[in-house]
Structures are given as structure tokens and as C-alpha cells.
Amino acid sequence: MPRCAAIYLRNAFITSEHKGMKSRLSPKALVCLCIGVIVASFFITNAPRLHICIGQKCHQNDSVPLRGAQVSAVHSTWAPGSESEAITLVFVVCGTQAELALVAIKSAIAYSTSPLHLIILADKQNEAQLKKQVESWPSSIKKRVHAQLKPVPPPTDPDRALEECASQQLYLPSMLPDIDAMLYVGTGIVFVHPVEDIWRMFYSMNDQEMVGMAPETESINRNLYLKSLQPFVEPFGVNSHLLLMNLTRMRAFEFERRLNETTLELTNVTISEVEDALNIIFARNPEAIFTFTCRWNYRAEHCYKDVLCTDAPVAAVHGAYDEFMYRNPAFMALHQSMQQYELGNSLLQGFIEPLKKNLAQQHWDGCHVQFVRHLEYWRLSAHRVDMVSNRTSPLQGPAN
Structure with missing residues (x-):
């Protein structure tokens, strides 16, 4: 040359x-x-470009090259989903939420193949039950999953405007000073798709974004924030039950100071103090929020025509206590199937097949129709995880 x-x-x-x-x-x-x-x-x-894998599709993002500033958003040597780097998930368990939390934790472990670092913040009434369950995990799971049980700080800190147990997720930047980035998982979440795919979204964040959230709804008509006078992330608000959190950036942003100032404005609660505060903060700082789609926050309202979640396949189902326990038959079938699944076994045989049978026994409604529609996608995701994990998982004809 x-x-x-x-x-x-x-x-x-x-x-x-x-x-x-x-x-x-x-x-x-x-x-x-x-x-x-x-x-x-x-x-x-053929210059290196970032491949963002969301669901079963990978896309090249030419606007987010692999440069030092982008990688340093989480860790100087961080590679999402790599074998050497654990994915950090945080759960906050309060009051009567232990049963829901155990299913959420189980689903995250079941639908992952990477090393996991679980941080479980629990109040006193739930510590013993959670510890017993963690100790009962099979050795194959304990080799891959490191779990830490931590007590929820007592509500005596004068620097915290929100002291309720359920509000602790907002104070994670100071509670976990050694953690760079994490995924906060609410107790009402059940994963039906590999968590590695949402963890990789850290790579799609630009240099200013620090928190990733899903919309609160998909319908203007159901947007409660339109009826309130407080600011919110337009057009639908954002939901607080599944959060990608870059704690390093949040600390630099002085997030908790801004939070305490914001709570002084909460005269009337629209959805919850946590969610209202997050909406106010990021409505005023829109450059700091990254939004992902409803497929990672699939709720009962998404089962019906005016709020259909069109971004398929569903990756994480979000239900409230009453929906999982007695109100919504399809959500009950999903929750019971994951609750009965035994960690370390095949997802196809231990979760998908029982779910198929449980759905067949339930009353048909909007959510039942949508779950049956997504069952084949969930089956393929389960097979993918089974194969990577070397679990017994014969892939036979499609789910009917």
C-alpha cells in the first residue's frame, strides 16, 4: 500500500x-x-459497532459506538452479560410481599445464564423466610448466584423524606455505595425472558441517561397524571417497578438531594409517592431518563384493546398482589406455574408445560388470550435458556 x-x-x-x-x-x-x-x-x-440485543433480535446502533465514555457509564471494564461480570439485581421486600418476592427472584434466576449478584433488602418479618429459601437453592444455582440479605434501614434517618420500606429503592445510590449499576426489580415482576437482554440496555444509554424505566401506561385515556397538576414524564408517565439504575451517575447528579426537595411538592399522591417523585424529577431532567417498552412491564391493562402492548414478545409480567393471588385468572396461572417450578430444572418441562395446562383450566378473558398468544415466544425463550444451561429441554411441536 x-x-x-x-x-x-x-x-x-x-x-x-x-x-x-x-x-x-x-x-x-x-x-x-x-x-x-x-x-x-x-x-x-466493518468498524466495531455496538450490538444491542433486545428480545430475540439484535440491532446495530450506529449512534452509540463503543468508546471509553460509553463503557465508563457503568464500569471501566464492564461488558453486559459477560461470563466474568455478574448482573446485579436488587429487591426490596416489605410486609406481606415475601411470597411475591420469592417468585420474582426465582424467575430472574431461572431466566438467566450469567452470574448474578442478588441484593435482597428485607424488613424483619421477612428475613427468616427469605434466608431459608436462599439456603435451599441447589448447589448448581449457588455456584452462579451470589445472594446478599440486608436489613432495611430503620425509619429514623432525618435526611430521608420518604421513610417507608417500599420507598427504599429511591435511596439505593447511598445505600449501595460500591455498586456502579444495577437492575431494581419490584416484587410484582415475573420474568419470562432472559434478564441479560434488559441488562444489555445499559449499552444503549447515552452519556447523560442514568435511569431506565417503562411507561406507566400506553393510553392517554388511562393516564392519571393528566388529571393531576404535578409534572410527569410525557406522554404517559413512567413506572417504578423495574428500573435500570446507573448509581454512579445518580450520585453525581445528587439524586437523593433532589428527591428530598421534590417530596415537599407531593401534596396529593397520584399513583404512589415513589412513582410521583420519579416522574417529577425526570420531567424536569428529561435528558437523564432512558425509556424501554411495555414488553418489560406487561400489566393487566395491556390485555385489552385500548391499551394493547404492541411491542412483542412480552419479557416481564408485572402484576399486583391481588392480580396474582385471586383477581386475574391468567396472572394467577403464570404466578402459580413459576411458584411451583424448581430451580435447576428444565424451564420447558418445569414451567412452560405446567403454564400451558394451567391456562387451559382458566376462564378465557383478554389476558388469557394474550398469554396464549405469547406462549410460543415464551417457550422459545425457555428453550434457549435450557440449551445454554445444559438443562434437559427437548424442543418438540409448537404449543397449542
């Missing part, structure tokens, strides 16, 4: 001393020029 470049420059740009005109390109120079263009095009086309 240096020889080709020299020939090209000599023939193209050196002026003839005798004729006062530029020399014509020789055939040899033309060949070298063509080769140079082809080689340059190859390197430009």
Missing part, C-alpha cells in the same frame, strides 16, 4: 516541470487507487 500511495501521489498531484500541467494517471496508479478504495471501504464497513 505505501508503494501504491506513492505512485498515486506522483501521478495525480505532481506538476510537470516542462509542460506546466498535471500528469495523467497511469494504468498502474489507477489499479492501486482502486485497491486502496476497496480496502478502506472494508475497514469502514
Whole structure:
């Protein structure tokens, strides 16, 4: 290539001393020029780009190259979903939420193959039950999953405007000073898709975004914030039950100071103090929030025509206590199937097949129709996890 470049420059740009005109390109120079263009095009086309995997599809994001500033958003050597880096998930368990929390934790472990670091903040009434369950996990799970049980700080801190147990998720930047990034998981979440895919969304954040959240609803008509006078993240508000949190950036942003100032404005609660506060903060700082779609926050309202979640397949189902326990038959079938699943076993045989049977026994409604529609996608995700985990998982005909 240096020889080709020299020939090209000599023939193209050196002026003839005798004729006062530029020399014509020789055939040899033309060949070298063509080769140079082809080689340059190859390197430009194949330059490293970030691949963002969401669901079963991977997309190239040309606007987010792999540069130092982007990687440092989480950790200087951080690679999401890599074998050497654990995915950090945080759960806050309060009051009567232990049963829901155990299913949420189980689903995250079941639908993952990467090392997990679980931080479980629990009040006193739930500590013993959670500890017993963690100790009962099979050895194969304990090798991959490191769980820490921590007590919820007592409600005596004068620096905290919100002291309820359920509000602790807002104080995680100071409670976990050694953690760079984490996924907060509410107790009403059941994963039906690998958690690695939502963890990879940290790579889609730009240099200012620090928290990832899903919309509160998909319908203007159901947006309660339109009826209140407080600011909210437009157009639908944001939901607080599944959060990608870059704690390093949140600390630099002085998030907790801003939170305490914001809570002074909460004269009337629209949805919850936690959610209202987050909406106010990020409505005023829209550059700091990253939004992901309803497929990671699938709720009962998404089962019906005016609020259908069109971004499929569903990856995380979000239900309240009464929906999982007695109000919504399809949600009950999902919760019971994951509750009965035994960690370490095949997801296809231990979760998907029982779910299929449980759904067949339930009353048909909007959520039942949607769950049956998504069952084949969930089955493929389960098979994918089973294969990577070397679990017994024969993939036979489609789910009917």
C-alpha cells in the first residue's frame, strides 16, 4: 500500500516541470487507487459497532459506538452479560410481599445464564423466610448466584423524606455505595425472558441517561397524571417497578438531594409517592431518563384493546398482589406455574408445560388470550435458556 500511495501521489498531484500541467494517471496508479478504495471501504464497513440485543433480535446502533465514555457509564471494564461480570439485581421486600418476592427472584434466576449478584433488602418479618429459601437453592444455582440479605434501614434517618420500606429503592445510590449499576426489580415482576437482554440496555444509554424505566401506561385515556397538576414524564408517565439504575451517575447528579426537595411538592399522591417523585424529577431532567417498552412491564391493562402492548414478545409480567393471588385468572396461572417450578430444572418441562395446562383450566378473558398468544415466544425463550444451561429441554411441536 505505501508503494501504491506513492505512485498515486506522483501521478495525480505532481506538476510537470516542462509542460506546466498535471500528469495523467497511469494504468498502474489507477489499479492501486482502486485497491486502496476497496480496502478502506472494508475497514469502514466493518468498524466495531455496538450490538444491542433486545428480545430475540439484535440491532446495530450506529449512534452509540463503543468508546471509553460509553463503557465508563457503568464500569471501566464492564461488558453486559459477560461470563466474568455478574448482573446485579436488587429487591426490596416489605410486609406481606415475601411470597411475591420469592417468585420474582426465582424467575430472574431461572431466566438467566450469567452470574448474578442478588441484593435482597428485607424488613424483619421477612428475613427468616427469605434466608431459608436462599439456603435451599441447589448447589448448581449457588455456584452462579451470589445472594446478599440486608436489613432495611430503620425509619429514623432525618435526611430521608420518604421513610417507608417500599420507598427504599429511591435511596439505593447511598445505600449501595460500591455498586456502579444495577437492575431494581419490584416484587410484582415475573420474568419470562432472559434478564441479560434488559441488562444489555445499559449499552444503549447515552452519556447523560442514568435511569431506565417503562411507561406507566400506553393510553392517554388511562393516564392519571393528566388529571393531576404535578409534572410527569410525557406522554404517559413512567413506572417504578423495574428500573435500570446507573448509581454512579445518580450520585453525581445528587439524586437523593433532589428527591428530598421534590417530596415537599407531593401534596396529593397520584399513583404512589415513589412513582410521583420519579416522574417529577425526570420531567424536569428529561435528558437523564432512558425509556424501554411495555414488553418489560406487561400489566393487566395491556390485555385489552385500548391499551394493547404492541411491542412483542412480552419479557416481564408485572402484576399486583391481588392480580396474582385471586383477581386475574391468567396472572394467577403464570404466578402459580413459576411458584411451583424448581430451580435447576428444565424451564420447558418445569414451567412452560405446567403454564400451558394451567391456562387451559382458566376462564378465557383478554389476558388469557394474550398469554396464549405469547406462549410460543415464551417457550422459545425457555428453550434457549435450557440449551445454554445444559438443562434437559427437548424442543418438540409448537404449543397449542
